[in-house]
Amino acid sequence: MANPDLRLKLQNKTFITAPGVFDLVSAKLVDRTQAEAIYMSGFAVVASYLGLPDAGIADYSQMLDRAAAICDTVKKAVIADGDTGYGGLLNVHHTVRGYEKASVTMIQLEDQRIPKKCGHEPRRHIVSTEEMVNKLKVASDARSSKDFRGN
Helix, strand or coil: CCCCCHHHHCCCCCCCCCCEEEEEHHHHHHHCCCCCEEEECHHHHHHHHHHCCCCCCCHHHHHHHHHHHHHHHHHCCEEEHHHHHHCCCHHHHHHHHHHHHHHCCECCCCCCCCCCCCCCCCCCCCCCCHHHHHHHHHHHEEEEEEEEEEE
């Protein structure tokens, strides 16, 4: 279940400390800190899992499995990298539902075109503003809890 504390912090424009994690050990370590949340970094997860850049190589189910495992292991709210939503609008809907069911509190969706590049790389190609707005509308409509947030 999504943690309502993050929604309240966002509404109050409070700074949220959320160190990035890449596996269960790093998640457990961050869970023991004073940080308000945990950030499951797509780049870090893919690099530690496959030894490759975050360029769309790890698929939705692989990342969902890691998000669920992290959420099952920690007490803090988890913010997870949801990539581009792993495809079109139907995929975005499915991604939001899956991450929310896995107990992720907040999801980050990228505005890159597919095939994507690592977000740290230059010469990324992004979708139009209209396409990203549609993606965010679908993501918002897909959630079952107002406490589940998308950015």
